[in-house]
Every structure is written in structure tokens, then in C-alpha cells.
Amino acid sequence: MTPLLPGDPAQLGEYWLAGRLGAGGQGVVYDAYDQAGRRVAIKVIRPELLEHAGARADLVKEVAAARKVASFCTARIIDADLDGPAPYIVSEHIEGPSLRTAVERHGPFDADRLHRLAVGVATALAAIHDADVVHRDLKPGNVLLGPDGPRVIDFGLARTGEMSQTTEGEFAAGTPPYMAPERLAGQRGGSAVDVWAWGAMMLYAATGRPPFSGDLALLRYQVAGTRPDFTVLAEPLRHLVSEAMSLDAEARPPARSLLLDLIAMNTAASGPGLSQGGLSGLLTSGSRAAGEVRPAADPAAEPAAPSPAEVAEAVYGRLSPEDQALVPSALLRMVRSDESAGTALREAATRDLVDGARDPAGVQRVLQAYTDAGLLVHTGESITLAGAALLRAWPRLRGWVEADRAALSVHHALNRAATAWHANGRRPDDLYRGTILDETVEWAANGRGPLRPNQREQAFLDASRARTRDLARRRRRVRGTIAALVAVLLAAMGVVVVQNVLGTRQRDTSAARRVAALANRTRAADPLTALLLSVAAWRIAPVAEARSAMYASLAQRERSAFRPGPVSGxxxxxxxxxxxxxxxxxxxxxxxxxxxxxxxxxxxxxxxxxxxxxxxxxxxxxxxxxxxxxxxxxxxxxxxxxxxxxxxxxxxxxxxxxxxxxxxxAEGRVRVWDLTSQRPLAVGDATEVAFSADDGLMAATLPGGRIELRDWQGVLARLPGAALAFDPARRELAVRAGGEVRFWDLAARRWREPVLKGFGARALRFSQDGRYLAAYDGSHLALWSRNGTRLLSHPVGELVSGLRLGPGTLAFGLLDGTAVTLDVSDLTRPRTLAPGVEAGLIDPARRTVIVRRPRVEVWHLGGPERPAVLPVTPTAMALDPGGTLLAVGTAGPARVTLWNLTTGTKERTFPIKGASEVGGLAFAPDGTTLAVAPFQETVTPPANNWRDIQLWDVRRGVRTRTLNVPGGSGLTFRPDGRELAVNGVDGALASLGGAEPVTRPFGESADGVRAIAYSPDSTVIATGALAAGVTLWNAADRRQLAHLPLKGFGAVDVLAFSPDGRTLAVGGSNRVQLWDVAERAPLGSPAVYPAGEVVALAFDAGQLRWLRTDGTLGDQPATAAGVAAALCARAGRSLSRSEWDRLVPGTPYREIC
Structure with a gap:
């Protein structure tokens, strides 16, 4: 492949071009990629070839003819656009050298490989001729030696029996050394011309040179007067080639006869396809035999030049893990969100890539590596990708772009604005304000992808926010002045204004509540409409009912429930x-x-x-x-x-x-039909049949709970079981046996671990990557990871269409024709740190997660894929408010060590006397004091093992006070620092101002208080207990405010208030639930994760993040504005005016998304 030339298109239709594969008399062939990243070959026809009358119509017939050819040893035609100014044909991309290249590089074929080559090309010709097509330009350059055998390509000269006669221009486009005598004489010629070319090609492959050479006149003389030397071929191929190159076209055998004779010579290739008779079996046998034309040890099997995607992946693989983590953000700065290849790339200033990077030298190494590989090009101080096609060709980059596509336009605008601001002397008038500032700050704070603001861009945002605050202060002063001047006027008009405002507000409030109620009623039947209605309610008026409705839509698994309109029974x-x-x-x-x-x-x-x-x-x-x-x-x-x-x-x-x-x-008889020959391949009693991804294996569920596994040669295994599914890679077969699902290893022919217990599946389905398995048992859908972890159990009705696992979705069809799609992206595409987490801390402000498993690991989100590991096994941990100092308690002997997370070094260690271990830790809000709960292992009851809490000065490393309060595993300072809450059976509130501690302030309970959290304003305390839900207390007088029942929670282990105190997050067992504190009402359904317990929760800038024991990080928007944005992104559209008029009558239309 060579690079695109100036003037070459970047895109043809939906296909993005990566380079040139070749050019010839008819046009140029390009290497290209479709929207899914599939590699194709596109042939663009030269415009001058279509100028004469009827040429374009003939081209349409050519393509139609080529698409009729069965895909046996041929390159399949995928698509075509013949009406535009640059007509093109899209075909399957075949990886491998041409026959001509293979012979030139490695010399003639030996007898065995030559025979298989003959079978492969004859198979292709039989398929071509069966479709009433003549190739008419068969030559060594039009046969590619792909990984599965030879493939005949380029139907640019193909003709059908109904097309016009040969023209002079058409004749000149042929390849004379492989032309039959009648073609050299200017006659039209039929399928026999391809048979002649087949014979000439066999001589070329056997000798390394064409059978005839010279100019056109000499060729005509040689072909008419001499016979090639066939003795270079071994019998019986010698006889077949001699017949194929008969001067009399009528005497040449048809391609089908050639193939039949060739296969008869090769008993190893005979199989069920041949024994069935018919062309389909013949072509199948020929294709199998030809597939061995390039044994792995053969020099011709050397891989072709790698594709850009292979080059990019190879470069990525050679980078260190630390440098690999820098690749996404560097490359995404060179990408736009545009869907057109011509505008998908942007030039990034090199300084923008390095400025603010955690590792500037690492970024330079990454850029140099990809530049050396030819994937990046420099123009002065700018750098960009060498071609847009890499965005589709390289799966890893395609995934990064799709995951961060929404952020690309936001970041691009931010980069341009920050660059202009800096270049113009940082003028205040160039700063952001209003909606664009809010949206950009939201992305900068909560963006999940690797694209982050650099130092200049962050400075621009900080300056924009500071100016907005300054302008707000000025406006307040101005408003105060104006208010004094117009007081008299307002007094005169105030009644009318207030009444108008109140009337509008009341109408909007009423409408919002009505629309929210409609969303709740609609949610089960039409999740998408309910989602849009809940956002509409919030946009009309931000009432509590609308907020609750939005959270309910966010929590709903059903993305859509589509019904195809009125249908008959x-x-x-x-x-x-x-x-x-x-x-x-x-x-x-x-x-x-x-x-x-x-x-x-x-x-x-x-x-x-x-x-x-x-x-x-x-x-x-x-x-x-x-x-x-x-x-x-x-x-x-x-x-x-x-x-x-x-x-x-x-x-x-x-x-x-x-x-x-x-x-x-209906009687349970199954026939498996070959759709090419329309003949049955297998007949038997079965209730279910499944095929492997390559159609090479079939599994059938037989009466009596047995499964028969077979290929097209015979039975391979008989297994106990019923429902079944092949994994896409043909490695294993999933089988329901009794109340469990097991996996049969197809290669080793034995059962593999794990066994999925407790689920009697009626239907099974693997995801396309084989990592997940969906199952249906008659009432519930289950989703399992391939390692045996159950991720989901979801109630459904009676299925009529099988399960469909797409990227992030699980779809199925119900009896009434409804197609339901579940959103499982949080389950199939989670951010997983490492399994076996025992405890954890989240610092969302610095995007840091600290886990204990059992050593301390510090993970930086968006950073390296490997954590920093501290050489300590903790019994308790606490993070200071600044997020830079980690206190770690240990046992034997009990001590506390302070670690600086910025440098990764110890700052101080102090022993805790009179204890065997440190059981609990907490930093005061100002970060200067550390509360320590000592624990002494004794033979006395556990309630007496906690020693009195100690307060330590962090800076000096000295104990400043011992409280008359036994410790607990959970210590929580009040936000103002004046009180310390302790969990446990005797739970206490210890005043730090000198007053006596209050023990058991929250009443009696079986195991005391498990979790405690203060509201940010210190007015409300939330406590959680085992199987008793959450209770809200007045922090001043300890009076109970409300009890929040939690259905399905075995225990409440962690609690967290949002920064504004309006929302309470509850984590426990295997679920997370949000509550509206003022309304005492749940916000949506809990997020349920069967695979792991919740060990940490944290709010930050509108997001709630949590950590589970399986090492998975979860998150969701925690503000109404964030939820609305997430719902709009999920819907991908807004309510139309007609929908609004039907669903929200009497309220002015507004764009909700």
C-alpha cells in the first residue's frame, strides 16, 4: 500500500480511505474502512471509460453480475455507488500477496501447492460461471493468496450473457499474455476464455513465466502456431491444462468439470459436500482443499505490509505501561467530533500536548514513536495524524474517540478560546461566560475520558470563573442602587408584577408535576418517552416530583420498548x-x-x-x-x-x-438446509439447533435432555443438557444442564470451569467478544461474566425472540412484538481496578482511589493502568482533606504511618501504646488533627476490646488528647470540627469543646450504628444499621427526623451527603441508593450489583462515585442538571413539537435536550 496522493479523496460514501493499493487501466484501488472499522478495497473507475453511450449502464450490469457470484475463493462485492461523479465498487479486502508477487519473490510452485492453486482458481471460476458471469481478465495479478487460500479478485471486466458485444476499448483493457485465441482475434468469447487463462496461469505458477510473451502481433502468431511446453507439469494436471488451452474453445472443459476432476485427484479434500453432489458441495470441497495452498511454513505465507492499525497497535505494545496511559489524551487532541473524513482531524500545537502533562518527557516519547512509524506528521510547531482512516482502522483509537466523542467538540472550542485568549494578552473580554462556561466546567470536572484541560486551558477556565464571580458582585451592587431609585415605581406596580410572576410559577409548577406523573405512568410501557417526559418536567419547573422522575429514568435498565404499531394476531x-x-x-x-x-x-x-x-x-x-x-x-x-x-x-x-x-x-423434526444448493444436509429429531460462528459446527438439543455436537463429517460428542450457545471464537459451547450452566471446551473435549449455578436457562447468548453470557429462565434475564460472576438478574415477560447482546445493550423480543433494549453498559464496560478489595477511599477532587487488598494501592483515574503500591498491610486508613496525606494504621505493634501521596514517601510514624492494632482513623476537617481508635485483642467480649480514642497533632506527631470514649471502626468528624461521631454498639457523639460525650444517642439496636454521616451544614446526622435502613437525626437535639426504609439492603455500610446537602447516598450489601433529604423520598431505584459489596462513596462536582469489593468503580450524575444531560445523551433526541403538543398540552414548547 502507498499513501494517498494529492487530489485523492479522503472519503467515498461511508468509507474512509487510508491509502492506494494499486492503479491500472480501469482506475485506482484504495484501501478503506467502513463505519464499523471493517477493512475493504474500493475501486474507483476512471471517468473517461464511462463517456461513451451505454457505458454506465453496462457498469451497473457488471456490478450486479459480480454480486451474484457465490463467495467461494472469490472476493465478495460488498457495495457500489455507480451514479456519482466518481463511480466506485467496494469489495472484501483480502490480506496477502498476489500470485504474481509470490512467484516473483519465491519462485515457481511445487507440485502439491500447484495442484491446490489449480483447485482454488477452478473453484472460483465454477462459482463465477454458475452466476452466468465471465471474468475475462484472469491473470496472476488478479489472484490473491489470502490466509484461507487463493481468492480471485477484480470483476472490472466481468460480463454477463445479456451485455453488449466487445468494443475496441474493452479489448485493449485485457491482458494479452493470458488471452484466449478468440479474444486475441477480436471476438467476444464466453466462459471458455477464463478456462484458457486458468491453464496459462498454471504454467506461469509452475515455471515463473507466462506461456507466451511479446507484442500483440507476436502473441497472436505464437498462440496460433505453437503449443506451450506442458511437460513441466505432472500428471494428471498436465492433461487438464493441455485441454484447457485447446485452440478450439468448444473443446475446453467447463470450469465445473475441471474442478470435479481436480477434487477427484485429491482424496483428502473429499467430504460431505462432494458426496451430496451438486455444485454447492463441489464448491465447498474445492474451497477446503484450496485453503491449504499456503502452509504456515511456506515462504509465500509471509505477512503483507502491516495495515496502519497493525502499525499503531505494534507501537502501542512497545511502549511502557506509563507511556501507554499518555497515548489517548495525546491522540484525541488531534481529533474533531466531525463524522466526515475530510474534517475529522485537526492540527494540535505540540506545546498543547506537553503543557500540563504529568510526564512531558513521556508525551515526547509517545509522539516520537508514532512519528517514526509514519502515523503522525509535523507541520512547523503543529502535529496531526497522517490520515483520518486510522480513527476507524485502529479499534483502540476508535474506542477512545467513541467514549469521548461528546467531549471532543467541547475541548476543541476550549482549546481555540484559550489559545486566542493567551495570544491576545489574556484580555478579559475573550473569556467564557454563561452557558458555555457552565458546560465546559461540567466536562472538566466530570469528564470520564482521557481528554483533560492542559495548564493553559485550565488557567482560561479559572480566569473565566473568577471574572464571572466578579461580574456577579458588580451586578449585585448595581442592582442595590437601582432598587433604591425605583422603589416608588415598584410600589405602584408591584402588585401586578408579583401576581403575574406567581401565576406563571404556579402554572409551571402544576404542569411540571402533571408531566412527571405522566412519565412515571408511562415508564414501564415506553421507557424512552418516559425519559423525555421526566426531563421536560424538570425543564418546565424544577419541582421535587420532576427530579424524582428523572432519577427513576436514569435508574431504569430499559432503554427502549419499541412496538411496531398495530399488528394482527x-x-x-x-x-x-x-x-x-x-x-x-x-x-x-x-x-x-x-x-x-x-x-x-x-x-x-x-x-x-x-x-x-x-x-x-x-x-x-x-x-x-x-x-x-x-x-x-x-x-x-x-x-x-x-x-x-x-x-x-x-x-x-x-x-x-x-x-x-x-x-x-411442529413434531420436533429439524432439517438443516444448504442455502446455496437448497438441499438438506442433516435431518433429525431436535428441539433447538445452534451453529458456530464459522458455520463449521452444529449443536442440536435432542429429546430426553441430550445435546449432539457435530461437524459436517460426523458426530463429535454427545452431552447431557438442553439450551446451548457457541461462543464467537469457537472455543466452547455453553450448555444448560439441570439448574446450572456449564462450558464444553471444543478443542480439549472436556468441561471447563466455572459452573454457573442456580439458573435453569431456557435460552443462552454470548456477547460478540465472548466475555459475557446472557441467559433467560422463563421469568428473569441474567447476565454473567465469563469468569462466573453474575452481574444482573432482571425480571421480564415471555420471550419470543432470542437474546441479543450488543455493545452495552441486551435486547430481546416479547410475545406481542415489543423489542426491549436494556442498558448494561455499566456492567459490560466498567472501570475495574483489581479484584479482592477489602476497603477503600475515594478522593474525587484529585481523581484518586485508595484500596486495601491487602496492601495499600493508590490508583490515579485517567492515569497509569497500574497503581502505586505502599509496602504496608493496613488495619485502618484515612485521607486528609487535601488529598495528599494518607494515614495508615497497622497491627503488631499498633502504629500509625503518614504517607505523602505526592512523593510516595513516609512522613512520620508514631506508635499507639496499649493496643494490638489500629481499628479506626479519621482526619479533622482542617487536616491538623487525626483521631485514632486503638483496638486490643483480648479474651474478653468484643465490646470491651476498643480502647479510648486518641487525638494526635499531625504536624508534630504528638498525642494531644485522649477522649473518654471507646473507639470504633468508623470515626466521623462533624464538618465544623467540633464533634466526633463513633460507630458501633455503644455509638457515641464526643464533643471536642469540653462537654461530656453522649453515648447511645441513637437508641438501641442489635449491632449498633454501622455508618454515620453529617450533612455539610452540620444540622442533620444520618445513621445506618443492619437491616434497619437509614435514620435522619436533628444534630442539635438528637431528635429523630425521619426513617428511610431500604428494601433489599442487608446492611448499610457507607453514607455520604452531597455538597449541597439535598441528596444522601446510601451504600450497602450490593447496591447504591440515592435519597432526596428534604422530601424523604428515594431518587429512582437502587443500582444493584450482585458481584460486589459497596465499600466507599464520594460526591464531587455533580457526580457520585463508588467502589465495590470486586474492584469496580461506578458513578452517576448526582445533580438534576447532570441527570438531565445524561438522559438527553441516552435518548439522542428531544421531544418534537408534535409530541409536545400531544403529551404536554397547554404549556409553551421548549427544547429540552
Missing amino acids: SARFDLSDDGTRLAVLDGGRFTLWDVTAGRPARAFVGVSGPASAIALSADGRRLAVAGERSISVWDAERGVRVAEFGEGAQRLAFSPRRLLLAATT
């Missing part, structure tokens, strides 16, 4: 493989619905007769329909029936590669 449904499309057949009309957008993607009519079942292929391009007496297969894009065969069925299922169809009758 005979309608049949099926979900696409990724769960984003719903196929509906009703009354002879087929409609494919876009579930996300809620509108039809395509439709056609003409499917006659009642249907008992339908199935949509994995790529959505084929629809199978089971009628009363037959099965029909339709092209779902064009609405054309392409096949009809067999008998009726009650269930249908395509294989992943769309080559096979399983049809189950």
Missing part, C-alpha cells in the same frame, strides 16, 4: 443479530424497523400465504419465511424472493454466515 417477529432492527411480517407485508429511531428502515409486500415463522439473517440481508408447505428466502433489501424449497416449519434459524438454515417442524 398472525404477525411474526424476529430481532436482528445486534438487537437494533425488528423484522415484522404481517399480512404479506414485511417491515424492518429501526428500533432505536422508531421508524421503518425498509419494507416490501408480496409474501403470499400465512407464515408460521420468520428468521432474519445476521447481516439483515436475508429473510426466511416458513409457510404451510414450503420455506422461502427473500432478499430483504430488494424485496425479491431468491429461493423456495422444503416444507413448512414452526421455527427458523440462520447460521451466522448465512450459508445454512435450520427449520424445526
Whole structure:
């Protein structure tokens, strides 16, 4: 591949171009990538070839002909756009050298490889000719030796029997050394010209040179008067090539006969496809035999030049873990959020990448490594990616962009504004204010991705916020002056103004409550509409009901519940493989619905007769329909029936590669059909059939709870069990056996760990990466990680369409045709530190998480993927308010060590006398005092093991006071520093101003108080206990204010108030719940995580973050504005005016998202 030249397009349709693969008489072939990152080859036809009359129409026929060719040893045509100014054809990208290159580099083929090459090319020709197509430019340069064998490419000269006669221009475009005599004589020629070229190519592969050479006149003379030397070939290939190169076109054998003779010579290639007869079996056998044309040890199997994505990944792999962590932020500064290849990149100033980086030298190393690899280009002081296609080609970079896409435009605008501000002398008029400042500050504080403000950008934001505060102070002074001047006027008009304001406010409040109630009523049936209504209610008036409704939508797993409109009782449904499309057949009309957008993607009519079942292929391009007496297969894009065969069925299922169809009758008989030959490959009694991703294996559930696993040669294993699913990598088969799910290793032919117990699955489905397994037991959906951790249990109705696990989603279809999509992105794409966390602390202001497992690990979010480890095994930990000093208590002997987290060094250690260990620690709000709870292991009851709490001066390392209060594992200072709360059976509130401590101020309980938190204004105390929920207390008089019952909580282990005191976060067992403190009402449903206990909670800048024992970090917006933004991002749209008028009548329309 060579780089794009000036004038080459960056994008053709949806495809982004990465480089040139070659250029020839017909045009240029480009290396490109589609939206999903799939690599393709695009041939752009030279405009002058389409100037004469009928040329474009002939090109349309050429492409249609090429798309009819079955994909056996050929490069499949994927797409085409023939109507634009630059017509192009998109085909499958084949990795590997051409036959010509392989022979030039490594010499002629030996007899065995030559035979397999002959089989592969003959297989391709048989498939091409079966579609009534003639290639007409078969040559060594048009045969690629791919990883699965030879592939014939470039149908640019293909013709069908219905096309026009050969033209002079068309003749000149051929390749004379491989042209048949009739083509050299200027005649049209049929499929026999390809057979001649096949023979000539075999001679080239055997000798390293074409059988004829010279100019056109000499070639005509040689072909007509001489015969090539066939003795270089071994029999029986010699005889076949001699026949193929007969001067009489009629005497040449058809490609199908050639293939049949070649396979007959190769008994190793014979198999079920050949024994069945028919072209499909023949092509299958030929494809298998040809797949071995390039053994692993053969020099021709050397990999081709790596793609940009492979180069990028190789560079990434060579970097240290510390430098790898710097790559995302560096590259994302060179990317825009635009969806066009021409505008997707931006030039970043080198100083912007280094300025403010944690490791400037590391950033320089990263930039140099990618520059040396040719992936970055420098222009003066700027740097950018060498091509936009890398954004699609490299999965890692594509993931970074998608994860941070919303932030790209925000950051790009911030970078431009900060640069202009700095260049213009930092003028105040250039600073942000208003909405754009609020949005940018929100992103800078809560952005999850690696893209962060650098020093200049942060200084710009800080200056903008300072100026906004200054302007606000000035406005207040001005308003005070104006107020005094217009007091008389306001007195005269005040009654009218107040009445108008109050009237509007009351109307908005009433409307907001009404819309919030409608959202709650709608949520179960239509989650997306309910989500938008809850945001609308909040935008109308920020009442408590609207806030609660938004949190309920945020907590709801259901992202959407799409119904395809009125359908009859005979309608049949099926979900696409990724769960984003719903196929509906009703009354002879087929409609494919876009579930996300809620509108039809395509439709056609003409499917006659009642249907008992339908199935949509994995790529959505084929629809199978089971009628009363037959099965029909339709092209779902064009609405054309392409096949009809067999008998009726009650269930249908395509294989992943769309080559096979399983049809189950009402009596439990299954037929597996070869869709190419329309012949049955297997027949038997079964209730369920599954295929491996490559169609090479089939598993069937037989009567009596048995599973039969087989390939197309025969039975491989018989296993006990029922429901089943292959993993995408063909490594294992998931099987439900009794009340558990087990995994069968397909290679080792044995059961593998783990066993998923306690779930009798009716249906199973792997995710595309094989890391997760979804299961349905008749009433609940479960999601498991492949290591055996149960992540989700969700109640559902009766499923009619199987499970579909997409990126971050779990979809399924119900009996009434509803397609439900669950959001499981927090489960399948979590930020996981390390398993086995015993305790933890979160400092969100510095994006730091400290865990005990059992040593202390300090993780910096957005930083290196490995933590800093302190060489200590703690019994208690506490972090100072500044986030830089960590107190660690240890045992044997008891002591406290202060660690500086900035330098990673010890600052001070002091012993705790009279104790065997330190059981609890807490810093005072000013960070100067440390409370220590000593614990002495004795034979006396545990309640007597706590010693009196000690207060230590942190700076001097001396004990300043001992409180007459036994300690506990949970110590909490009041925000004003005047009181210390202690958990435990005897829980206490110790006044630090000299008053006597109050013990058991919260009454009696079985195990005392487990968690305590003060509101930020020190007026409310929240306490949590085992199985008793949360209680709110008046901090002044210890009077109970409210009890918050917690359904499903086994224990309350951690509590945290939001900075404004309006929200209380409760963590315990395996869930997190938010409460509206003023309303004493829960905000949405709890976030439930079966995999781990919650050990830490923290609020920061509108976000709530938590840590679980499985090492997973969770977070969610904790302000109404943040929740509204998150819901709008999830919905991807706003309420339209028509929806607003229907759902929110009587209230002026407003844009809510």
C-alpha cells in the first residue's frame, strides 16, 4: 500500500480511505474502512471509460453480475455507488500477496501447492460461471493468496450473457499474455476464455513465466502456431491444462468439470459436500482443499505490509505501561467530533500536548514513536495524524474517540478560546461566560475520558470563573442602587408584577408535576418517552416530583420498548443479530424497523400465504419465511424472493454466515438446509439447533435432555443438557444442564470451569467478544461474566425472540412484538481496578482511589493502568482533606504511618501504646488533627476490646488528647470540627469543646450504628444499621427526623451527603441508593450489583462515585442538571413539537435536550 496522493479523496460514501493499493487501466484501488472499522478495497473507475453511450449502464450490469457470484475463493462485492461523479465498487479486502508477487519473490510452485492453486482458481471460476458471469481478465495479478487460500479478485471486466458485444476499448483493457485465441482475434468469447487463462496461469505458477510473451502481433502468431511446453507439469494436471488451452474453445472443459476432476485427484479434500453432489458441495470441497495452498511454513505465507492499525497497535505494545496511559489524551487532541473524513482531524500545537502533562518527557516519547512509524506528521510547531482512516482502522483509537466523542467538540472550542485568549494578552473580554462556561466546567470536572484541560486551558477556565464571580458582585451592587431609585415605581406596580410572576410559577409548577406523573405512568410501557417526559418536567419547573422522575429514568435498565404499531394476531417477529432492527411480517407485508429511531428502515409486500415463522439473517440481508408447505428466502433489501424449497416449519434459524438454515417442524423434526444448493444436509429429531460462528459446527438439543455436537463429517460428542450457545471464537459451547450452566471446551473435549449455578436457562447468548453470557429462565434475564460472576438478574415477560447482546445493550423480543433494549453498559464496560478489595477511599477532587487488598494501592483515574503500591498491610486508613496525606494504621505493634501521596514517601510514624492494632482513623476537617481508635485483642467480649480514642497533632506527631470514649471502626468528624461521631454498639457523639460525650444517642439496636454521616451544614446526622435502613437525626437535639426504609439492603455500610446537602447516598450489601433529604423520598431505584459489596462513596462536582469489593468503580450524575444531560445523551433526541403538543398540552414548547 502507498499513501494517498494529492487530489485523492479522503472519503467515498461511508468509507474512509487510508491509502492506494494499486492503479491500472480501469482506475485506482484504495484501501478503506467502513463505519464499523471493517477493512475493504474500493475501486474507483476512471471517468473517461464511462463517456461513451451505454457505458454506465453496462457498469451497473457488471456490478450486479459480480454480486451474484457465490463467495467461494472469490472476493465478495460488498457495495457500489455507480451514479456519482466518481463511480466506485467496494469489495472484501483480502490480506496477502498476489500470485504474481509470490512467484516473483519465491519462485515457481511445487507440485502439491500447484495442484491446490489449480483447485482454488477452478473453484472460483465454477462459482463465477454458475452466476452466468465471465471474468475475462484472469491473470496472476488478479489472484490473491489470502490466509484461507487463493481468492480471485477484480470483476472490472466481468460480463454477463445479456451485455453488449466487445468494443475496441474493452479489448485493449485485457491482458494479452493470458488471452484466449478468440479474444486475441477480436471476438467476444464466453466462459471458455477464463478456462484458457486458468491453464496459462498454471504454467506461469509452475515455471515463473507466462506461456507466451511479446507484442500483440507476436502473441497472436505464437498462440496460433505453437503449443506451450506442458511437460513441466505432472500428471494428471498436465492433461487438464493441455485441454484447457485447446485452440478450439468448444473443446475446453467447463470450469465445473475441471474442478470435479481436480477434487477427484485429491482424496483428502473429499467430504460431505462432494458426496451430496451438486455444485454447492463441489464448491465447498474445492474451497477446503484450496485453503491449504499456503502452509504456515511456506515462504509465500509471509505477512503483507502491516495495515496502519497493525502499525499503531505494534507501537502501542512497545511502549511502557506509563507511556501507554499518555497515548489517548495525546491522540484525541488531534481529533474533531466531525463524522466526515475530510474534517475529522485537526492540527494540535505540540506545546498543547506537553503543557500540563504529568510526564512531558513521556508525551515526547509517545509522539516520537508514532512519528517514526509514519502515523503522525509535523507541520512547523503543529502535529496531526497522517490520515483520518486510522480513527476507524485502529479499534483502540476508535474506542477512545467513541467514549469521548461528546467531549471532543467541547475541548476543541476550549482549546481555540484559550489559545486566542493567551495570544491576545489574556484580555478579559475573550473569556467564557454563561452557558458555555457552565458546560465546559461540567466536562472538566466530570469528564470520564482521557481528554483533560492542559495548564493553559485550565488557567482560561479559572480566569473565566473568577471574572464571572466578579461580574456577579458588580451586578449585585448595581442592582442595590437601582432598587433604591425605583422603589416608588415598584410600589405602584408591584402588585401586578408579583401576581403575574406567581401565576406563571404556579402554572409551571402544576404542569411540571402533571408531566412527571405522566412519565412515571408511562415508564414501564415506553421507557424512552418516559425519559423525555421526566426531563421536560424538570425543564418546565424544577419541582421535587420532576427530579424524582428523572432519577427513576436514569435508574431504569430499559432503554427502549419499541412496538411496531398495530399488528394482527398472525404477525411474526424476529430481532436482528445486534438487537437494533425488528423484522415484522404481517399480512404479506414485511417491515424492518429501526428500533432505536422508531421508524421503518425498509419494507416490501408480496409474501403470499400465512407464515408460521420468520428468521432474519445476521447481516439483515436475508429473510426466511416458513409457510404451510414450503420455506422461502427473500432478499430483504430488494424485496425479491431468491429461493423456495422444503416444507413448512414452526421455527427458523440462520447460521451466522448465512450459508445454512435450520427449520424445526411442529413434531420436533429439524432439517438443516444448504442455502446455496437448497438441499438438506442433516435431518433429525431436535428441539433447538445452534451453529458456530464459522458455520463449521452444529449443536442440536435432542429429546430426553441430550445435546449432539457435530461437524459436517460426523458426530463429535454427545452431552447431557438442553439450551446451548457457541461462543464467537469457537472455543466452547455453553450448555444448560439441570439448574446450572456449564462450558464444553471444543478443542480439549472436556468441561471447563466455572459452573454457573442456580439458573435453569431456557435460552443462552454470548456477547460478540465472548466475555459475557446472557441467559433467560422463563421469568428473569441474567447476565454473567465469563469468569462466573453474575452481574444482573432482571425480571421480564415471555420471550419470543432470542437474546441479543450488543455493545452495552441486551435486547430481546416479547410475545406481542415489543423489542426491549436494556442498558448494561455499566456492567459490560466498567472501570475495574483489581479484584479482592477489602476497603477503600475515594478522593474525587484529585481523581484518586485508595484500596486495601491487602496492601495499600493508590490508583490515579485517567492515569497509569497500574497503581502505586505502599509496602504496608493496613488495619485502618484515612485521607486528609487535601488529598495528599494518607494515614495508615497497622497491627503488631499498633502504629500509625503518614504517607505523602505526592512523593510516595513516609512522613512520620508514631506508635499507639496499649493496643494490638489500629481499628479506626479519621482526619479533622482542617487536616491538623487525626483521631485514632486503638483496638486490643483480648479474651474478653468484643465490646470491651476498643480502647479510648486518641487525638494526635499531625504536624508534630504528638498525642494531644485522649477522649473518654471507646473507639470504633468508623470515626466521623462533624464538618465544623467540633464533634466526633463513633460507630458501633455503644455509638457515641464526643464533643471536642469540653462537654461530656453522649453515648447511645441513637437508641438501641442489635449491632449498633454501622455508618454515620453529617450533612455539610452540620444540622442533620444520618445513621445506618443492619437491616434497619437509614435514620435522619436533628444534630442539635438528637431528635429523630425521619426513617428511610431500604428494601433489599442487608446492611448499610457507607453514607455520604452531597455538597449541597439535598441528596444522601446510601451504600450497602450490593447496591447504591440515592435519597432526596428534604422530601424523604428515594431518587429512582437502587443500582444493584450482585458481584460486589459497596465499600466507599464520594460526591464531587455533580457526580457520585463508588467502589465495590470486586474492584469496580461506578458513578452517576448526582445533580438534576447532570441527570438531565445524561438522559438527553441516552435518548439522542428531544421531544418534537408534535409530541409536545400531544403529551404536554397547554404549556409553551421548549427544547429540552
